[in-house]
Amino acid sequence: MVTKQFTSVWTREPRSPRSSPGLSREQIVHAALELLDSEGTEGLSMRKLGAKLDAGATSIYWYVANKDELMELAYDEIWADMEVADPDQISWRYSAATFGKGMRQAILRHPWAARLIGRLPAIGPNALHATDLLRKAFTQAGFRGLEIDYAASTLTAYVFGMTIPEAVWNEYINERQPDMDGMRQAVVAAVAGYPEMQARVEEMHAHDPQEIRAMSFDFGLYTVLDGLEARLVT
Amino acid sequence: MVTKQFTSVWTREPRSPRSSPGLSREQIVHAALELLDSEGTEGLSMRKLGAKLDAGATSIYWYVANKDELMELAYDEIWADMEVADPDQISWRYSAATFGKGMRQAILRHPWAARLIGRLPAIGPNALHATDLLRKAFTQAGFRGLEIDYAASTLTAYVFGMTIPEAVWNEYINERQPDMDGMRQAVVAAVAGYPEMQARVEEMHAHDPQEIRAMSFDFGLYTVLDGLEARLVT
DNA sequence: ACCTGAACACCGTTCAAGT
DNA sequence: ACCTGAACACCGTTCAAGT
Numbered sequence: 001m002v003t004k005q006f007t008s009v010w011t012r013e014p015r016s017p018r019s020s021p022g023l024s025r026e027q028i029v030h031a032a033l034e035l036l037d038s039e040g041t042e043g044l045s046m047r048k049l050g051a052k053l054d055a056g057a058t059s060i061y062w063y064v065a066n067k068d069e070l071m072e073l074a075y076d077e078i079w080a081d082m083e084v085a086d087p088d089q090i091s092w093r094y095s096a097a098t099f100g101k102g103m104r105q106a107i108l109r110h111p112w113a114a115r116l117i118g119r120l121p122a123i124g125p126n127a128l129h130a131t132d133l134l135r136k137a138f139t140q141a142g143f144r145g146l147e148i149d150y151a152a153s154t155l156t157a158y159v160f161g162m163t164i165p166e167a168v169w170n171e172y173i174n175e176r177q178p179d180m181d182g183m184r185q186a187v188v189a190a191v192a193g194y195p196e197m198q199a200r201v202e203e204m205h206a207h208d209p210q211e212i213r214a215m216s217f218d219f220g221l222y223t224v225l226d227g228l229e230a231r232l233v234t
Numbered sequence: 235m236v237t238k239q240f241t242s243v244w245t246r247e248p249r250s251p252r253s254s255p256g257l258s259r260e261q262i263v264h265a266a267l268e269l270l271d272s273e274g275t276e277g278l279s280m281r282k283l284g285a286k287l288d289a290g291a292t293s294i295y296w297y298v299a300n301k302d303e304l305m306e307l308a309y310d311e312i313w314a315d316m317e318v319a320d321p322d323q324i325s326w327r328y329s330a331a332t333f334g335k336g337m338r339q340a341i342l343r344h345p346w347a348a349r350l351i352g353r354l355p356a357i358g359p360n361a362l363h364a365t366d367l368l369r370k371a372f373t374q375a376g377f378r379g380l381e382i383d384y385a386a387s388t389l390t391a392y393v394f395g396m397t398i399p400e401a402v403w404n405e406y407i408n409e410r411q412p413d414m415d416g417m418r419q420a421v422v423a424a425v426a427g428y429p430e431m432q433a434r435v436e437e438m439h440a441h442d443p444q445e446i447r448a449m450s451f452d453f454g455l456y457t458v459l460d461g462l463e464a465r466l467v468t
Numbered sequence: 469a470c471c472t473g474a475a476c477a478c479c480g481t482t483c484a485a486g487t
Numbered sequence: 488a489c490c491t492g493a494a495c496a497c498c499g500t501t502c503a504a505g506t
Contacts, residue, residue: 150449158395176238182241190245223388223464231453
């Protein structure tokens with residue numbers, strides 16, 4: 001049973017405050033984000049990133065221990081790109097709702113991030129700042145102690161679970177441009193044994209998929225908020 | 235704009251009903267599952283799978299178009315490994331709760347599956363059978379039309395969002411055996427700027443992590459169910 | 469019809485060597 | 488202190504060739 005010394009990008013000091021020459025961590029992360037946003041998960045490799053920076057692929061390893069660390073750094077940036085409402089100004093319900101919607105939009109804007117959600121604790125500075133606000137909202141609502149965490153987990157779990165598939169789906173559509181009619185037919189065919197489901201699938205195909213997803217998200221969001229409210233009165 | 239013919243493992247006929255010689259799809263999927271369960275996501279490569287089957291790595295491509303398809307087949311098996319309660323016998327609330335807990339356990343039993351959740355529509359036979367039962371429960375509850383889907387999505391999104399990180403975490407612990415104390419210290423240090431959070435993290439470290447997660451899951455599960463119930467009366 | 473091995477075009481990462 | 492290219496140990500997949 002070999003236990004390995006645990007290290008994290010967030011605990012180790014980055015490589016000197018930058019004097020002048022060559023690369024920097026920010027520069028690298030920034031370039032990585034551009035590749036990810038424009039070309040998706042598969043668009044980022046150490047070699048491509050090196051090329052984009054006019055540097056050898058292995059130069060990056062001076063600033064970052066490995067690709068996973070680089071991804072952690074990139075991932076945290078997502079949460080800087082999320083509008084949050086200060087719970088001091090407004091009702092906890094409104095600020096929690098804004099939080100959920102903002103989280104969804106941030107993920108949809110950076111679909112590659114969907115594949116990273118759920119790895120090691122999201123303890124980057126931007127992620128911490130965001131979750132701190134959510135916790136404030138639930139404290140204001142009346143939750144205490146560990147229930148603050150439970151409530152926050154419930155909301156974020158819902159948003160993640162709802163948005164991850166949506167983001168992955170969008171990325172798939174963009175990358176592969178699949179034949180949509182064929183896909184719909186495939187789904188209808190697969191569901192053939194379940195007439196109830198088949199009717200529902202056809203009903204969904206009659207609407208704009210974007211709209212359906214937005215409605216579905218809001219339905220669940222208010223469901224979760226109602227449920228949380230119920231926990232408060234008892 | 236090149237739209238590619240869409241195909242899926244589930245729509246294409248598998249390679250003949252098997253006469254006698256060599257490999258078969260079931261055999262391959264079964265071996266893949268064994269590798270995944272015992273060695274995790276990284277334990278499965280086409281070469282390793284070939285070796286396990288005493289065959290060339292590329293023989294597999296006769297039965298399956300590519301690795302993604304193989305993963306889809308393996309992934310669907312997860313939902314065969316999930317206890318479901320027939321909603322005809324019991325209250326919708328109880329059967330939905332059992333469904334959620336069963337889903338969580340199935341994922342925790344096969345943590346590698348966590349990384350596959352949210353890809354192309356889960357339209358494998360086992361997944362369909364399970365979701366059909368959930369839809370029955372919500373129909374019995376009184377939901378109608380698209381709201382049946384919304385309700386089902388809300389519950390499954392919550393379970394996925396809560397369980398994916400838990401499963402990935404478990405896999406990480408098992409594979410890398412990290413130094414737990416060091417990790418805790420790292421988290422406490424990262425959270426230094428947020429005294430409220432720091433207090434909560436320490437409170438969590440004082441309990442059994444498994445227990446905390448189970449309690450957290452149940453809290454959210456009943457929250458979602460309460461929320462759904464609220465949607466019914468209005 | 470089924471299986472094979474060689475080959476292709478990639479990966480992430482290590483490391484000795486350079487400035 | 489920073490950067491490099493060569494090299495290692497892997498990938499998934501294609502394909503002409505075998506039986």
